[in-house]
Amino acid sequence: MLKTRIIQNEPTGAGRSPSIIEVDGLSKDYGSVRAVDRLSFSVSAGTITGFLGANGSGKTTTLRALLGLVAPTEGNCRIDGRRYRDLRRPLSTVGSMLEATTHPARTARNHLAMLAAEAGASRSRVGSLLELVELDAAADRRVGGFSLGMRQRLGLAGALMGDPAVLILDEPANGLDPEGIRWLREFLRGLAAEGRTILLSSHVLAEVAQTVDDVVVIKAGRLVTQAPLDTLLAAHASHQVRVRTAQPNVLVTALAAAGFTAIAGPDGAVVVTGCPPEQIGRLALEHGLVLSEITDETPSLEDTFLALTTQSEEIR
Numbered sequence: 001m002l003k004t005r006i007i008q009n010e011p012t013g014a015g016r017s018p019s020i021i022e023v024d025g026l027s028k029d030y031g032s033v034r035a036v037d038r039l040s041f042s043v044s045a046g047t048i049t050g051f052l053g054a055n056g057s058g059k060t061t062t063l064r065a066l067l068g069l070v071a072p073t074e075g076n077c078r079i080d081g082r083r084y085r086d087l088r089r090p091l092s093t094v095g096s097m098l099e100a101t102t103h104p105a106r107t108a109r110n111h112l113a114m115l116a117a118e119a120g121a122s123r124s125r126v127g128s129l130l131e132l133v134e135l136d137a138a139a140d141r142r143v144g145g146f147s148l149g150m151r152q153r154l155g156l157a158g159a160l161m162g163d164p165a166v167l168i169l170d171e172p173a174n175g176l177d178p179e180g181i182r183w184l185r186e187f188l189r190g191l192a193a194e195g196r197t198i199l200l201s202s203h204v205l206a207e208v209a210q211t212v213d214d215v216v217v218i219k220a221g222r223l224v225t226q227a228p229l230d231t232l233l234a235a236h237a238s239h240q241v242r243v244r245t246a247q248p249n250v251l252v253t254a255l256a257a258a259g260f261t262a263i264a265g266p267d268g269a270v271v272v273t274g275c276p277p278e279q280i281g282r283l284a285l286e287h288g289l290v291l292s293e294i295t296d297e298t299p300s301l302e303d304t305f306l307a308l309t310t311q312s313e314e315i316r
């Protein structure tokens with residue numbers, strides 16, 4: 001049973017004010033490489049937003065800029081209305097998990113104790129967080145022997161040390177097995193239900209599709225789209241079915257009468273858009289048509305994502 005209620009360290013947790021993440025015209029050049037290019041997006045308080053893009057598209061650079069670890073070439077990043085360096089209590093405002101930097105010889109408990117000292121948190125919080133991420137049984141083992149999933153959970157515990165309202169997580173699902181991804185999903189949903197705002201990156205939409213409310217998609221450092229996940233999926237995944245019958249024109253007419261778009265190609269196949277295969281089968285039966293082929297060619301979630309992240313330059 002997942003426990004998401006975090007024992008409050010300080011009275012900041014209850015009744016927290018809405019926090020928000022804003023990236024405003026951010027560009028970052030590394031020499032001649034433009035890693036992020038005039039990127040703007042914002043994250044509403046209390047939501048989980050997936051920050052999506054192919055490898056090398058600029059996700060980590062953007063997250064590092066939000067956390068004050070990279071100086072923007074242009075533009076600004078704000079958390080809760082301020083640049084990271086201007087936050088009065090940064091560790092209590094935003095928790096982060098970037099690439100793992102845990103010393104392998106350290107135990108999980110020691111690692112968190114160090115972070116507790118840094119965040120001004122009590123020692124008892126270390127135990128609470130170990131329990132929360134279900135690492136209490138492994139607390140005194142060296143991190144070097146941890147599985148990837150355990151390391152990710154330790155990273156999450158560290159990010160939560162200051163009881164922040166905002167979490168920024170770089171590829172938290174990377175390399176996790178389906179069970180680990182399910183655990184992460186429930187964990188993050190629990191944190192969002194407490195009113196926390198979460199921005200998490202991924203280069204695989206399917207890994208986070210059941211976790212996020214909204215998505216920000218980037219390609220080559222530029223914004224492709226920002227939308228609620230449902231809108232994105234609806235816009236890019238209408239049914240597409242290929243059907244073969246000896247009387248394609250009868251089928252096309254029947255489908256058109258039912259309000260669907262159907263086009264008979266020169267090879268005799270009919271391509272139907274927006275109609276599920278079962279309904280096509282029923283319509284064919286009603287019109288006495290024998291179908292020799294019915295193939296669902298609806299793009300998969302990943303096809304949808306690839307179509308977006310390989311989208312042409314003109315959207316820029």
Ligand SMILES: Nc1ncnc2c1ncn2[C@@H]1O[C@H](COP(=O)(O)OP(=O)(O)OP(=O)(O)O)[C@@H](O)[C@H]1O
Binds near residue numbers: 033
């Ligand atoms: N410190 C750096 N020095 C030079 N180039 C860099 C540096 N950091 C990133 N880059 C380049 O900037 C671009 C964006 O990299 P970034 O790591 O932000 O992308 P990403 O979307 O997080 O990729 P990945 O999913 O592979 O981590 C890449 O071309 C990368 O090689």
